[in-house]
Amino acid sequence: MGSGASKEGEDGGGTNGDGQHDGLDAQLDAARYHDGGQLYVSLKMDKNHTLTADLVPHVFGSVPLIGSWDPSKALSMERESVSMWELSFVVPPNHETLDFKFLLKPKYNNAPCFVEEGPSRQLIGGALKEDAKLALFRLENDEVLEYKVFVKADRVSPFDLAASWRAYQENFRPSSVRWIPDVSINSAPQPGGENCASAGLDLDLEHYVVPAPSASANSAFVYAANMTETPRSLTSGSYSFKDGGASADRPTNIKGMEVIVPDPSKVFPNSGVVESKSVGTYSPLQKQESQRGLFVDRGVGSPRLVKSSSSNSNIFTHDLNLDNDTKNSMPAAAGAVAAAAVADQMLGPKEDRHLAIILVGLPARGKTFTAAKLTRYLRWLGHNTKHFNVGKYRRLKLGANQSAEFFAADNPEGVEARNEVAALAFEDMVSWMQEGGQVGIFDATNSSKKRRNMLMKLAEGRCKIIFLETICNDVNIIERNIRLKIQQSPDYAEEPDFEAGLQDFKNRLANYEKVYEPVEEGSYIKMIDMVSGHGGQIQVNNISGYLPGRIVFFLVNTHLTPRPILLTRHGESQDNVRGRIGGDAALSEAGELYKKKLANFVGKRLKSERAASIWTSTLQRTILTASPIVGFPKIQWRALDEINAGVCDGMTYEEIKKNMPEEYDRSRKKDKLRYRYPRGESYLDVIQRLEPVIIELERQRAPVVVISHQAVLRALYAYFADRPLQEIPHIEVPLHTIIEIQMGVTGVQEKRYKLMD
Numbered sequence: 001m002g003s004g005a006s007k008e009g010e011d012g013g014g015t016n017g018d019g020q021h022d023g024l025d026a027q028l029d030a031a032r033y034h035d036g037g038q039l040y041v042s043l044k045m046d047k048n049h050t051l052t053a054d055l056v057p058h059v060f061g062s063v064p065l066i067g068s069w070d071p072s073k074a075l076s077m078e079r080e081s082v083s084m085w086e087l088s089f090v091v092p093p094n095h096e097t098l099d100f101k102f103l104l105k106p107k108y109n110n111a112p113c114f115v116e117e118g119p120s121r122q123l124i125g126g127a128l129k130e131d132a133k134l135a136l137f138r139l140e141n142d143e144v145l146e147y148k149v150f151v152k153a154d155r156v157s158p159f160d161l162a163a164s165w166r167a168y169q170e171n172f173r174p175s176s177v178r179w180i181p182d183v184s185i186n187s188a189p190q191p192g193g194e195n196c197a198s199a200g201l202d203l204d205l206e207h208y209v210v211p212a213p214s215a216s217a218n219s220a221f222v223y224a225a226n227m228t229e230t231p232r233s234l235t236s237g238s239y240s241f242k243d244g245g246a247s248a249d250r251p252t253n254i255k256g257m258e259v260i261v262p263d264p265s266k267v268f269p270n271s272g273v274v275e276s277k278s279v280g281t282y283s284p285l286q287k288q289e290s291q292r293g294l295f296v297d298r299g300v301g302s303p304r305l306v307k308s309s310s311s312n313s314n315i316f317t318h319d320l321n322l323d324n325d326t327k328n329s330m331p332a333a334a335g336a337v338a339a340a341a342v343a344d345q346m347l348g349p350k351e352d353r354h355l356a357i358i359l360v361g362l363p364a365r366g367k368t369f370t371a372a373k374l375t376r377y378l379r380w381l382g383h384n385t386k387h388f389n390v391g392k393y394r395r396l397k398l399g400a401n402q403s404a405e406f407f408a409a410d411n412p413e414g415v416e417a418r419n420e421v422a423a424l425a426f427e428d429m430v431s432w433m434q435e436g437g438q439v440g441i442f443d444a445t446n447s448s449k450k451r452r453n454m455l456m457k458l459a460e461g462r463c464k465i466i467f468l469e470t471i472c473n474d475v476n477i478i479e480r481n482i483r484l485k486i487q488q489s490p491d492y493a494e495e496p497d498f499e500a501g502l503q504d505f506k507n508r509l510a511n512y513e514k515v516y517e518p519v520e521e522g523s524y525i526k527m528i529d530m531v532s533g534h535g536g537q538i539q540v541n542n543i544s545g546y547l548p549g550r551i552v553f554f555l556v557n558t559h560l561t562p563r564p565i566l567l568t569r570h571g572e573s574q575d576n577v578r579g580r581i582g583g584d585a586a587l588s589e590a591g592e593l594y595k596k597k598l599a600n601f602v603g604k605r606l607k608s609e610r611a612a613s614i615w616t617s618t619l620q621r622t623i624l625t626a627s628p629i630v631g632f633p634k635i636q637w638r639a640l641d642e643i644n645a646g647v648c649d650g651m652t653y654e655e656i657k658k659n660m661p662e663e664y665d666r667s668r669k670k671d672k673l674r675y676r677y678p679r680g681e682s683y684l685d686v687i688q689r690l691e692p693v694i695i696e697l698e699r700q701r702a703p704v705v706v707i708s709h710q711a712v713l714r715a716l717y718a719y720f721a722d723r724p725l726q727e728i729p730h731i732e733v734p735l736h737t738i739i740e741i742q743m744g745v746t747g748v749q750e751k752r753y754k755l756m757d
C-alpha cells in the first residue's frame with residue numbers, strides 16, 4: 001500500500017508497472033516529506049463471533065495499489081491470531097486521504113464477496129476520519145457479521161526502515177559456507193589464502209604475547225588449597241590467620257603480584273618429572289632477569305612472593321551474587337540445572353537438598369586438585385558450591401609447621417587435634433548449607449573408617465554424603481605429586497631444605513598408609529588411575545540423582561594430560577564493522593587478514609601436534625576464519641553459535657536502545673547474565689548449551705582451537721579462569737586475539753597473543 005497513498009501513487013508517478021514504488025522511491029518520498037519520518041500503519045479486524053465461513057478479510061479502495069475499487073485486486077489481510085486479521089503498510093505522515101473499505105472474500109472459490117456496509121472509510125494522517133469501530137457485513141442469508149476495527153500508526157524513521165529492509169534481505173541471503181560439511185579438513189592451502197606478505201607472522205610467536213587481564217586463568221600458579229573457603233569458625237575468634245587469606249570466592253589476583261621464582265630445575269635438580277612450564281604473565285622484574293619457572297604461592301607469606309598494592313577491583317556491586325541467589329533459593333542457572341535444583345528443593349527428604357562430597361585418599365593423590373576442579377565446574381553451571389579444605393583449618397588453628405609425627409595414628413594428641421579441625425570445617429560447611437549452600441566439597445584425607453563415621457554422624461539429617469576417593473598406583477606420578485606438594489604446600493613454606501621437606505612428607509605419607517582403609521561404605525565414587533585419561537577407571541556405588549550423575553560424568557572425562565586450548569573470536573565481520581549484533585555476515589577486510597594470520601599462527605604453534613582439531617560455530621564468520629587452516633580436522637558445533645539475540649538479531653545497540661528502551665536499559669543492563677532476548681537466549685542459556693563443549697574440552701587429550709563468538713567465549717573462558725557467573729557477560733574478549741589456556745598438572749595457565757590491532 002505504502003506510497004501508493006501519496007500524491008505520486010495516485011497519479012501513477014514513481015510507481016513501477018504493478019503500481020508499486022521501488023525501495024529507492026519509498027526512501028526518497030520519506031526524505032521529501034516531513035522530517036524524515038514515515039507512518040507505519042496497522043489495520044486490524046477482530047471477529048467476535050465463532051462463525052468462520054471461510055471468509056478472508058481484504059481491503060480495497062481508491063488507489064491502484066489496493067485495487068482502484070476493483071474487488072478482484074483487493075489486498076488480503078493476514079491472520080494474526082484465531083480471530084484477528086491484520087494489514088500493515090507505510091505512508092508519509094501527510095499522505096493524501098485514502099478511501100477504502102473492508103470486504104470478505106471466500107477462500108476457496110469465486111463465489112461473490114461481501115463488501116462492508118456503509119460509506120467508505122477515510123484514512124488521514126494514519127488515522128480513521130470517523131470513529132467507525134465496527135465493520136458490518138451482510139451475507140447472502142441476511143446474516144450480519146460484525147468485526148471490530150482497530151487502526152494504529154507509529155512513526156518510524158526511513159533509516160530504521162532501510163535497516164530492517166537490509167536485515168530482512170540479509171537473512172535471506174544464503175551463507176557462503178553452506179556447502180562445507182560439519183567435519184572437514186583441507187590439506188592444501190587455499191588459493192589466495194595463507195601466505196600473502198601482509199599475513200606473515202614473526203617467527204617468534206612470543207612477539208605477539210600481550211598481558212592477560214588481572215583476573216586471568218592462572219590457577220596453576222596458586223596452590224588450590226589456598227583458594228578454598230576461609231574458615232569462618234576460626235577467623236572470627238582470636239586466631240591469627242596465617243594461611244594466605246585468599247578468599248574462597250575469588251581467585252588471587254595474579255597480575256598484581258611480582259613473582260621471583262627460581263627455575264625449578266635448578267632448585268630441584270632431580271625433579272625432571274615436573275611437566276608443567278609456566279607461560280603466564282610475568283612482571284617486568286622477571287623479564288629482566290629472565291627467570292621463568294613454576295610460580296609458588298604458598299599462601300603463608302612466603303618470602304618468594306611480593307604482593308603489589310593494586311587490588312582486585314570488583315565492579316559488580318549490585319545485588320547479583322550467588323549468595324543472594326541462594327538466600328532466595330533461586331538457582332543462578334537455566335534449563336536442566338535450574339529444573340534439577342528446583343526439584344531438589346521441593347521433593348525428597350530435606351537433607352537431600354544439600355550434597356557433601358567428602359574426599360578420601362592418601363596425601364598427594366590429587367584430592368585438593370580434584371576438589372577445586374569440581375568446585376569450578378559446579379559453580380560455572382550455577383550450583384552454589386564451596387570447597388572446604390581441612391588443611392587450611394589445621395594450619396590456621398595449629399600452625400603450618402607440623403612434622404610427620406603429628407600425623408601418626410599412634411599420636412593421640414595429633415589424632416584428636418586433627419579430628420577437631422575436621423569437625424570444625426564440617427560444621428562450617430553444614431552451617432553454610434543451612435543458609436542455602438547446595439554442594440559442599442569437604443577436602444581432607446578422611447582415610448580411616450573411624451573418621452568417616454564421625455563425618456557421617458555429623459551429617460545425619462543435615463546433608464547427603466558421597467565419598468570421592470582418589471587412588472593412584474603409578475609410583476612416578478606419586479613421586480611427581482610429592483615434589484609438587486613440597487613446592488606448593490604452605491606446610492613446607494618455611495622449610496628451606498627441599499630434601500628435608502621431601503623426607504618429612506614421605507614420613508607423613510607412611511603414617512597415613514599404615515591406617516588407610518579404602519572406602520567400602522555408603523555412596524561413593526572411586527577414581528582409580530585417572531591421571532592420563534586412558535587406562536584408569538571410575539567405580540561408583542549407590543549413586544543416584546541428577547547432580548551425582550553429573551559429577552560422575554564430569555570426573556569420567558577429566559584427566560591431566562597437558563595440552564593447550566586456544567580460544568579466539570572470528571575475524572572481524574561485516575556486521576562488527578556496522579555495529580550490528582548477531583546475524584551471519586561474512587568477514588570484513590580486517591577479518592580476512594586475521595584469518596590468514598591465524599592460519600599461520602596455528603601452523604606454527606601446533607606444528608608438531610598431529611591430533612589437534614579446530615572447532616567452529618555453524619556461522620559463516622567462524623567457518624571462514626578457519627578456512628585457511630590446513631592439516632587439522634575442522635568441526636562445526638551448533639553449541640558454539642553466538643548468543644541468539646532473538647528479535648534484536650541484526651540490530652545495532654543504538655537501534656535496540658531507541659526502539660526497545662525498556663529491554664535495553666532496564667532489563668539487559670540491570671541483569672545481563674539472566675536477561676533473555678525476546679525469542680532469543682540469555683547468558684545462562686548459553687552456559688547451559690556449552691556444557692557438552694566443556695566436557696569435550698576436558699576429555700580431549702590433544703590441542704583444540706575454538707573459533708567462536710564474544711558471548712560464547714566469555715562463558716568458556718569463565719570456566720577455565722574460574723570467574724563468577726555474574727562477571728561472565730562483562731569479560732573482555734577482544735577480536736584478533738588468541739587466548740591460550742594451558743591445561744597442566746598443576747591447573748590452568750593463560751597466555752594471550754594479539755595478532756592484529
Ligand SMILES: Nc1ncnc2c1ncn2[C@@H]1O[C@H](COP(=O)(O)OP(=O)(O)O)[C@@H](O)[C@H]1O
Pocket residue numbers: 361362363364365366367368369370470471472477481484485527529530531560745746
Ligand atoms: N586423580 C589424581 N590422581 C593422582 N594425582 C592427581 C590426580 N589429580 C590430580 N593429581 C595431581 O596431584 C597433584 C597433587 O595434588 P593435591 O591435590 O595437592 O593432592 P592431595 O590433596 O591429595 O594431597 C596435583 O598437582 C596433580 O598434578
Ligand SMILES: O=P(O)(O)OC[C@H]1O[C@@](CO)(OP(=O)(O)O)[C@@H](O)[C@@H]1O
Pocket residue numbers: 569570573576580581582583642643645708709710711729
Ligand atoms: O552480550 P553482548 O555484550 O551484547 O555481546 C555479544 C555480542 O557480541 C557480538 C558482536 O557484537 O558477537 P560476535 O561478533 O563475536 O559474533 C554479537 O554478535 C553478540 O550479540
